[in-house]
Amino acid sequence: MLDALAPVAERAAVRIPAEHRRPVAIVGAGSIVDVAHLPAYARHGLAVRGIFDVDAARARSVAGRHGVPTVYASLDDLLADPEVSVVDIAVVPWAQPETVRAGLAAGKHLLCQKPFAPDVATGRTLVEQAEAAGLAMAVNQQLRFDEGIAAAHAMARLGWIGEVTTVSYTVDIHTDFSAWDWLVASDHLEIMYHSIHYLDAVRDLLGDPRLVFGTGSRVPDQGTRGETRTINTLVYDGDVRAVLHVNHNNRNGDPRAEFRIDGTAGAIRGTLGLLYDYPRGRPDTLEVTSRVLPTDGWLPYPVTGRWLPDAFAGPMAGLLAAIATGDPAPTAARDNLGTLALVHALYRSMDSGTAQAPEPA
Incomplete structure (x- = not known):
């Protein structure tokens, strides 16, 4: 009977192939980044290049605990980093739409916090901006x-x-x-x-x-x-x-x-x-x-x-696969409009x- 569980385990596993990995930067250094995002990414061998938070001291503290090499002085500095193509946004809800717009304008692929937007109309506008720019965007529904x-x-x-x-x-x-x-x-x-x-x-x-x-x-x-x-x-x-x-x-x-x-x-x-x-x-x-x-x-x-921290690798894995293959991520922002x-x-x-x-x- 245990053999019957093997296909279930295969489907439930989260994997990030080496060829999908890209340097990631994180906007936000709150507790969920500290105890979930960063530990999950480390377990899957993802390189987190840097982090930014409006509370610089907190950003330095979180970066120090997880060996993140760079603490950016501003969001603009993070988005200007040419080594970073993927940005994980973990900010308060009202700050997310503006951060998303800035990230897309900078040509970054984005993993957004949930709820994705304050309303469906705003979310739809952000999705259309990402699609027009040819950028992948997913939501952290883990x-x-x-x-x-x-x-x-x-x-x-x-x-x-x-x-x-x-x-x-x-x-x-x-x-x-x-x-x-x-x-x-x-x-x-x-x-x-x-x-x-x-x-x-x-x-x-x-x-x-x-x-x-x-x-x-x-x-x-x-x-x-x-x-x-x-x-x-x-x-x-x-x-x-x-x-x-x-x-x-x-x-x-x-x-x-x-x-x-x-x-x-x-x-x-x-x-x-x-x-x-x-x-x-x-x-x-x-x-x-x-x-x-x-x-x-x-x-x-x-x-x-x-769930915490392991499941937090899932949305990022889906986003990275979408960037690599062109197929929609399981939690693609377009789909998340339904949620x-x-x-x-x-x-x-x-x-x-x-x-x-x-x-x-």
Whole structure:
């Protein structure tokens, strides 16, 4: 039975061939760059030539910890470096569109932070600018590259559980948002900055829904402006559905971060270990029960990678492959407009109390 897992492991693996590697520069030196981007790139042999942050001291500190040779004095200096053709943008959301425009004007291929843009119209304009310049641009939607999620999707695509009928995410955790001042003050929070991961992963497996229902709420003492509890339903043709139930206010010591994919001939279930003790986390789990293989009950899959930092190599690997081959990256900005449209459709549903169709990307 273990031999049957080999094609799943092959499909779930993230690899960056030597011929795809290019020197990378990073805009932003926040905690996610420190604990995820740079460690992931190092594990795959990517050379990070330099880094820039508006907080120069922080940039020097992060560069020193990871052996990054150059701390640029300005964004202009970074973009003027002729040795750098790929730029990883990891800045606050409102600074991203301007940074993207500057990067494209400088002729750089870009990996952008999610959410890709504040709205679909802005995102579409940026995509058109990149395409007109002949530059590759992708979005750092890395959950679909988390080994547990990638392996689960591989099992589903191999037909192990028959036709997929339902995808569900249940996340019931306590999140302290106070470390991100800008997030605390954001009018939109949970869907825009957290469940966007699950929505993108659902799109990776099922494509774009035709209709969505969304509702969000707060708790009296949450300390943030935006919603911290959401229930979202995605309606696909026929009887296929996806459901996301996410709560960031569980202070009772019994966190859950689970996903499940049901099909006509079995099911896949797993946990997102990162969310049980963020940012340290614990290993993911994954199991499948299948009448196709068949399995004798639930068969464990040995997940060895983690969402943070391992999955962060995935979007960069996809971007580098796109540059090398001309094929679209899995998280190409053009495709990611669909994820952004889905996010905004859910907010329209939340505000109106009615079902909404995502805007065509």
